[in-house]
Amino acid sequence: MVTQELLENLKTGKLSCVEHVRTQLALIKKENPRINAFLYVAEKEALVRALELDKGSRKGKLFGLTLGVKANINVQGMPISCASRTLDAYKGTYNADVIERIIAEGGIVLGMTNMDEFACGISGETSAFGPTINPVAPKRVPGGSSSGSAAAVAVGFCDLALGSDTGGSIRNPASHCGIVGMKPSYGRVSRYGLIDLSMSLDQIGPLAPDTFGCALLFDVIAGRSENDPMTLSEPVHVQQLPKTIALSPAFEALCTDKKIYRLIKEKVLAVAKEKHLKLVELDFRYVTLAVQAYYPIVYTEFFSGTRKFDGRRYGRRIEEACNEEVLRRILGGRIISCAEHEGRYYRKALRAARAIRDEFEKAFKIVDLLAMPTTPELPHLLGKLPSPEAAYAYDAFTIPANLAGICAGVVPCGLIDKVPVGLQLYAGRDHTLLGGMGMFGQHLNNTMP
Amino acid sequence: MVKIGLEIHGYLAMNRTRQKLFCCCPIAADALPNTIVCPRCTGQPGSKPMLPNGEAVEKVLACSLMLDCTVNRKLIFQRKHYDWPDLPKGYQMTISGSYSHPVGEHGSYLDIGIRECHLEEDPARWDPETGLVDYNRSGYPLIEIVTEPDFTSSEQVKLWLESLLTTLSYIKAVSRNAGIKCDVNVSTDHHPRVEIKNVNSIRAIVAAIDGEIRRQHDAVTSGEKVFSHTRSPPDAHGMTHFMRSKETALDYMFIPEPDLPVLHIPEDLLVSIQKTLPEKPHLKVVKFQKMGLSPIDARILASDLALAELFERVAKVINPILAAKWLRHELLKVVNASEKALHELGLDEGYIIELLQMVEKKEVTDQIAAQLLLQLTEKSFSPRAYVARQGLGIISKEDELGVLAEKVIAENQSAVKDYLAGEEKALNFLMGKVMALSKGKAKPDTVKMLLKQRIAHGQNKD
Numbered sequence: 001m002v003t004q005e006l007l008e009n010l011k012t013g014k015l016s017c018v019e020h021v022r023t024q025l026a027l028i029k030k031e032n033p034r035i036n037a038f039l040y041v042a043e044k045e046a047l048v049r050a051l052e053l054d055k056g057s058r059k060g061k062l063f064g065l066t067l068g069v070k071a072n073i074n075v076q077g078m079p080i081s082c083a084s085r086t087l088d089a090y091k092g093t094y095n096a097d098v099i100e101r102i103i104a105e106g107g108i109v110l111g112m113t114n115m116d117e118f119a120c121g122i123s124g125e126t127s128a129f130g131p132t133i134n135p136v137a138p139k140r141v142p143g144g145s146s147s148g149s150a151a152a153v154a155v156g157f158c159d160l161a162l163g164s165d166t167g168g169s170i171r172n173p174a175s176h177c178g179i180v181g182m183k184p185s186y187g188r189v190s191r192y193g194l195i196d197l198s199m200s201l202d203q204i205g206p207l208a209p210d211t212f213g214c215a216l217l218f219d220v221i222a223g224r225s226e227n228d229p230m231t232l233s234e235p236v237h238v239q240q241l242p243k244t245i246a247l248s249p250a251f252e253a254l255c256t257d258k259k260i261y262r263l264i265k266e267k268v269l270a271v272a273k274e275k276h277l278k279l280v281e282l283d284f285r286y287v288t289l290a291v292q293a294y295y296p297i298v299y300t301e302f303f304s305g306t307r308k309f310d311g312r313r314y315g316r317r318i319e320e321a322c323n324e325e326v327l328r329r330i331l332g333g334r335i336i337s338c339a340e341h342e343g344r345y346y347r348k349a350l351r352a353a354r355a356i357r358d359e360f361e362k363a364f365k366i367v368d369l370l371a372m373p374t375t376p377e378l379p380h381l382l383g384k385l386p387s388p389e390a391a392y393a394y395d396a397f398t399i400p401a402n403l404a405g406i407c408a409g410v411v412p413c414g415l416i417d418k419v420p421v422g423l424q425l426y427a428g429r430d431h432t433l434l435g436g437m438g439m440f441g442q443h444l445n446n447t448m449p
Numbered sequence: 450m451v452k453i454g455l456e457i458h459g460y461l462a463m464n465r466t467r468q469k470l471f472c473c474c475p476i477a478a479d480a481l482p483n484t485i486v487c488p489r490c491t492g493q494p495g496s497k498p499m500l501p502n503g504e505a506v507e508k509v510l511a512c513s514l515m516l517d518c519t520v521n522r523k524l525i526f527q528r529k530h531y532d533w534p535d536l537p538k539g540y541q542m543t544i545s546g547s548y549s550h551p552v553g554e555h556g557s558y559l560d561i562g563i564r565e566c567h568l569e570e571d572p573a574r575w576d577p578e579t580g581l582v583d584y585n586r587s588g589y590p591l592i593e594i595v596t597e598p599d600f601t602s603s604e605q606v607k608l609w610l611e612s613l614l615t616t617l618s619y620i621k622a623v624s625r626n627a628g629i630k631c632d633v634n635v636s637t638d639h640h641p642r643v644e645i646k647n648v649n650s651i652r653a654i655v656a657a658i659d660g661e662i663r664r665q666h667d668a669v670t671s672g673e674k675v676f677s678h679t680r681s682p683p684d685a686h687g688m689t690h691f692m693r694s695k696e697t698a699l700d701y702m703f704i705p706e707p708d709l710p711v712l713h714i715p716e717d718l719l720v721s722i723q724k725t726l727p728e729k730p731h732l733k734v735v736k737f738q739k740m741g742l743s744p745i746d747a748r749i750l751a752s753d754l755a756l757a758e759l760f761e762r763v764a765k766v767i768n769p770i771l772a773a774k775w776l777r778h779e780l781l782k783v784v785n786a787s788e789k790a791l792h793e794l795g796l797d798e799g800y801i802i803e804l805l806q807m808v809e810k811k812e813v814t815d816q817i818a819a820q821l822l823l824q825l826t827e828k829s830f831s832p833r834a835y836v837a838r839q840g841l842g843i844i845s846k847e848d849e850l851g852v853l854a855e856k857v858i859a860e861n862q863s864a865v866k867d868y869l870a871g872e873e874k875a876l877n878f879l880m881g882k883v884m885a886l887s888k889g890k891a892k893p894d895t896v897k898m899l900l901k902q903r904i905a906h907g908q909n910k911d
Contacts, residue, residue, distance in 0.1 A: 072495070073495070074493075074494070074495045080494065080495070082494075087494070090494060093488060093493050094488045094493065094496075096495060191495075191497060191708075192495070192496065192497050193495045193496070194495050195494045195495045196495070198707075199707035199708050200707040226499055226500070227497060227499065228497050228708075229497070229498070229499060229500045229708070229709055229710055230497075230708060230709070230710060300704060301704070301707055303702075304528055304530065304539075304540060304702075304704055306539075307530055307532070307538065307539020307540055308492050308494065308537060308538050308539045309494075310532060310539060312534060313537075314494065334702070337530075337702035337704060338700055338702060339547065339700045339701070339702065339703075342547070342548075343547070343548060343703070343704065346704060
């Protein structure tokens with residue numbers, strides 16, 4: 001309800017845009033040195049924009065709301081660093097499609113948010129500009145890679161934020177910071193302006209304190225754009241209420257921390273009862289292949305996408321400036337892409353992704369929603385980065401949605417050991433997903449303190 | 450035995466859209482460096498290609514069909530990776546490469562097999578001297594045509610390439626003056642093939658082939674082994690140099706372009722392109738020769754589609770040989786003087802036919818007709834009406850011309866004497882005088898007859 005009320009106050013003029021921006025800038029000034037959510041605060045730009053908006057007709061779906069933008073999405077004139085020293089000499093030369101849409105609806109870009117370097121991480125710790133702190137559970141990592149966007153929304157630096165999600169990078173930090181986050185279906189939101197991690201999996205999506213804000217931002221950024229030929233041409237629909245929800249033993253088995261699964265199951269049962277959802281059980285055969293299929297695709301596409309960072313234009317050559325995990329992916333991608341392997345691994349991985357997609361397509365003919373945890377464990381303690389293998393396995397619940405190209409969203413569903421836990425929903429359609437997230441949001445609002 | 454194969458790269462002529470392949474930047478050869486660029490063709494971080502220019506796709510399809518290729522209706526762009534200053538993204542988008550589905554394949558043109566026809570984007574222009582990179586050219590649509598190694602001599606390559614360019618210019622796919630770039634593969638006496646990169650004119654291609662045949666021959670006679678490798682483009686002295694061996698061949702690490710969907714070419718688009726394809730130039734040459742034209746006339750008339758088609762329509766109405774003479778000589782003279790292409794002149798075909806009909810029926814003299822043809826390129830009018838109005842019709846009345854002939858004879862007695870002394874040229878001089886007096890309207894045969902008659906008559910009187 002927070003976002004809705006705020007939007008009304010801004011639209012009616014009860015709260016001026018300038019006042020609103022000033023309050024948040026003051027909070028950022030005070031708290032960002034500790035949280036490290038923003039890499040660049042567009043103080044002057046935001047105030048000028050707020051002033052202009054206050055003089056105008058107070059219209060637009062996002063009128064006066066402020067946004068944090070992940071540092072891999074182009075905003076003209078701002079440093080788009082991907083939290084890497086590689087892009088030291090780069091400032092956005094153009095606006096991403098999503099930024100154009102946000103500006104057209106009266107949104108205010110407040111700055112660029114921290115992230116795992118080149119979005120290659122799960123914890124928010126691998127930024128070249130230092131880790132982001134989880135404002136809700138400060139000893140734990142905030143999750144990643146959209147760490148700054150999630151933390152900024154959680155602490156109230158900005159009203160809404162944009163993240164990107166290739167294997168869980170919106171949902172994972174949303175879960176760990178106790179906010180709402182959504183990865184739209186592949187092609188639902190234009191990627192024009194998003195710096196590549198893995199082009200066939202990347203998707204820009206909203207992070208918000210509540211399901212209203214999430215749906216609102218999704219509605220603004222979604223839709224066909226000729227700038228991204230992979231965007232879907234079907235129109236964006238209004239929210240639709242789901243009628244059935246599934247749990248799956250295949251996913252239950254992947255959950256290492258049983259307390260998490262118990263909490264998820266408990267909430268699903270409660271909401272199903274309250275909202276009269278039919279509860280079913282579904283099994284999945286191929287989801288265990290997801291992590292194995294995911295990395296060859298990411299490595300190969302990331303290698304290709306980073307060839308432009310050759311040191312000739314934007315700063316330093318990526319191989320010379322990046323962290324270990326980024327380098328691992330580039331070198332791995334180079335080997336996989338070699339002619340001697342004849343594209344075997346990449347193609348095989350794409351085939352596995354197709355099998356997973358087919359399986360979900362079948363499932364969503366039967367049910368509207370599938371519920372599961374967001375991560376198999378609670379976020380690790382800051383500074384205790386797990387091994388690459390363990391870190392990769394951490395994405396087991398989020399990766400399948402990217403491979404299948406379907407949408408998934410996270411809503412907060414409670415605390416375990418004072419650490420937020422997000423409940424994840426998968427759906428065949430974005431509007432069904434948003435309907436379902438709304439149901440859970442309402443329920444949790446009414447039951448949580 | 451020599452075997453030669455070509456990889457031909459040419460700029461597609463974008464007459465309709467005048468835009469690059471994956472963005473809306475205009476194509477303009479004379480723009481200042483880096484003035485026709487956008488985030489896409491400069492490869493800015495986060496930029497994505499747009500769907501490929503439909504005109505470019507249609508042109509490559511038309512070329513494939515012209516070269517009798519089997520067309521693949523599924524187009525999959527690939528990323529070809531290499532590290533070079535002219536390549537803003539670190540890869541080139543192309544339909545070629547390993548696992549590719551060529552736009553056209555298994556074709557043939559004038560007895561040379563066509564292995565593949567492709568579409569790809571041009572990199573930027575990099576000047577190694579100054580380090581300047583000009584992205585204006587980045588993203589221009591290129592066609593790549595790969596032949597089988599079916600050529601056996603440089604002369605054959607030359608004639609074939611000239612003919613190929615004419616054919617591609619027929620469908621306005623490649624401008625004849627835009628130039629081509631070739632990678633040339635040469636293999637002699639079953640030795641492994643040697644590739645010469647980036648040879649950029651037909652003359653240079655011929656020289657490169659001849660040079661390479663000689664080089665391989667010399668190598669063998671001095672006891673060396675010919676091994677498979679790539680050589681640099683000919684330098685200022687026409688010499689090529691070793692670039693890389695097969696072992697160090699570049700690995701382009703092809704992957705299908707994840708930012709573009711697979712494009713499906715609708716059957717009806719192919720059918721409609723097929724319908725618009727003109728007859729091939731060499732078939733026109735054969736046809737024209739059958740109509741009685743000399744080989745050279747036939748070839749010149751077939752060298753330009755607009756000219757060939759004009760000839761075909763004119764020759765339906767008047768004698769083909771007369772039509773060929775007029776179109777090949779007089780019309781081309783006028784066209785060349787105008788410094789425009791024939792199709793740009795906007796000639797009214799009906800009036801050309803009308804004029805040539807008058808020539809055929811000897812209603813005007815050639816001299817007058819040539820003047821009228823020139824005027825027709827400047828404005829449109831009916832030659833028949835104009836001739837009638839201006840009284841430019843041919844004068845063949847013997848009494849009228851007789852007066853002129855006698856006047857000329859009286860005034861040019863020394864020429865008459867020369868003629869009588871056996872100098873035929875003197876008669877031409879006298880004829881010219883009569884023609885001038887008639888303002889070009891006198892019927893030449895009659896004038897000649899009258900002059901001879903009157904001179905002989907004068908002789909008898911003496």
